[in-house]
Amino acid sequence: MTPRQRLCLFAVAAAGLAACYLWAFAGLPGFGSYPGPYGPAIMSRVIAQTNATGAVSAINFEYRGFDTVGEEFILFTAAAGMSVVLRRLRGEHEEGAREGQSSAPGAAASRQVPATSSSVRVVSLLLVGPTAVIGWWLATHAQANPSGGFQGGVILATAFFLIYLSGEFLAFRRLSPVALLDVAEAVGAGGFVAVGVTALGMSLPYLYNYLPLGTIPGAVSSSGTIALISFLVGIEVAAAFVLIIGELLDQSLLRREGSS
Amino acid sequence: MTPNAVMDVLQVTVLVLVAAGATLVVRTRDRVRLVLVLSAYGMLLAICFFTFQAPDVALSELTVGAIALPLILLLAIAKVRKPE
Numbered sequence: 001m002t003p004r005q006r007l008c009l010f011a012v013a014a015a016g017l018a019a020c021y022l023w024a025f026a027g028l029p030g031f032g033s034y035p036g037p038y039g040p041a042i043m044s045r046v047i048a049q050t051n052a053t054g055a056v057s058a059i060n061f062e063y064r065g066f067d068t069v070g071e072e073f074i075l076f077t078a079a080a081g082m083s084v085v086l087r088r089l090r091g092e093h094e095e096g097a098r099e100g101q102s103s104a105p106g107a108a109a110s111r112q113v114p115a116t117s118s119s120v121r122v123v124s125l126l127l128v129g130p131t132a133v134i135g136w137w138l139a140t141h142a143q144a145n146p147s148g149g150f151q152g153g154v155i156l157a158t159a160f161f162l163i164y165l166s167g168e169f170l171a172f173r174r175l176s177p178v179a180l181l182d183v184a185e186a187v188g189a190g191g192f193v194a195v196g197v198t199a200l201g202m203s204l205p206y207l208y209n210y211l212p213l214g215t216i217p218g219a220v221s222s223s224g225t226i227a228l229i230s231f232l233v234g235i236e237v238a239a240a241f242v243l244i245i246g247e248l249l250d251q252s253l254l255r256r257e258g259s260s
Numbered sequence: 261m262t263p264n265a266v267m268d269v270l271q272v273t274v275l276v277l278v279a280a281g282a283t284l285v286v287r288t289r290d291r292v293r294l295v296l297v298l299s300a301y302g303m304l305l306a307i308c309f310f311t312f313q314a315p316d317v318a319l320s321e322l323t324v325g326a327i328a329l330p331l332i333l334l335l336a337i338a339k340v341r342k343p344e
Contacts, residue, residue, distance in 0.1 A: 056316040138319070146316035154323035161331065241328060248335035 050143075050209060052226050053218035057142035061229045065207040069192055072233055076189045079240035083182075086247045116167035124166035132159040139234025143223035149230040153237025160242050164249065173246070181243045188236025195225055195232070267311070274308045281305075295333045302326035 029035060042063065043055060052058040060068050139152025164172040196207040204210055207225070214222030221227075261269075281301040288294040302325025309318035 147319060148316065151316075151319040151323050154328055158323075158327055245331060245335065248332060248339070252335050252338040 047217050050223050050226060051213040051217045052143040052223035054143055054145050054147070056146045057148050057226055057230060058223070060148060061142065061226045062207070062209055065196070065229065069196065072189055072192055072236060075237060075240050076185065079185060079243050082244050082247055086251060121166045124162045128159050128162045131155060131162060135159060135238070140220060140227070140231055142230030143227045144218040149233025150237050153234040154241055156234065156238040157241035157245070161245060176242045176246060178243065178246070181239045184235050184239035185243065188232045188239060191232040192229055192236070195229055270311050274311050278304055278308050291337050292334070295330045295337065298333070299326050299330040302329065
């Protein structure tokens with residue numbers, strides 16, 4: 001096949017694709033139009049049924065709560081897998097290059113971590129408090145606005161990374177012991193399932209909203225299991241992210257070498 | 261300008277910016293710079309979702325695309341980078 005033939009073939013194929021694409025494009029529904037029945041059906045019932053003004057959270061944690069369990073366990077499995085793959089193996093010992101000081105001369109010295117500049121330290125330390133508050137607020141207000149445990153959890157975890165960024169690797173490690181993270185992650189993930197299974201024990205469908213819905217729509221005390229599950233997801237996600245990043249930090253900062 | 265027209269202008273502007281940002285991400289060669297550009301692009305995508313009235317997706321994109329993913333990539337780069 002000569003280049004010229006190839007070009008002709010391409011031109012024919014490209015013209016065909018362009019024609020089909022434009023044809024399909026012309027048949028699309030108008031921009032922003034939503035012909036499906038589910039959106040309006042949920043929007044007209046959500047506050048009466050769940051007392052949650054955050055309709056997205058109501059869908060995530062109640063109407064489609066079953067999907068969300070699966071999604072949560074994706075992250076849980078990822079964090080667990082990471083811990084297993086990056087665990088300290090027998091025969092490995094740590095050679096630290098921490099906090100800007102290298103303990104081992106020679107090879108480790110070339111990986112010395114530069115000292116954190118004071119402007120980075122100050123900004124990170126100033127941001128720790130507000131970040132933690134915003135994360136907590138997002139994780140506990142899923143019923144009121146389109147936030148939720150997932151976003152809140154990641155931002156809560158960010159507060160821990162800011163502590164690390166301010167040069168306090170040891171403080172970061174002391175604040176997030178792996179054993180505690182494991183427990184928090186398990187409680188978060190297991191709590192979600194437990195909330196659902198409890199409904200089965202009460203002869204209700206799985207993940208049925210059996211808690212009192214409260215009186216004020218969107219208040220922290222409203223929406224029953226939606227707020228509870230969102231909070232549990234927040235704990236799980238925060239723990240999982242601190243665990244994953246902590247493992248990676250260990251990998252980057254500590255040299256592990258086989259002694260055998 | 262009516263509120264609808266303002267939204268239209270905003271949406272088109274953000275879409276053009278997202279297209280430009282994606283091109284920039286692909287064109288960036290230096291790895292560390294790529295991660296920073298990717299983080300900014302995640303921020304841009306979050307704004308895009310927000311202008312299309314999906315604040316929950318915007319929040320998720322902000323946390324994952326602008327924070328978590330760049331952080332993990334930076335750490336991975338720090339791990340594999342050869343000592344100079």
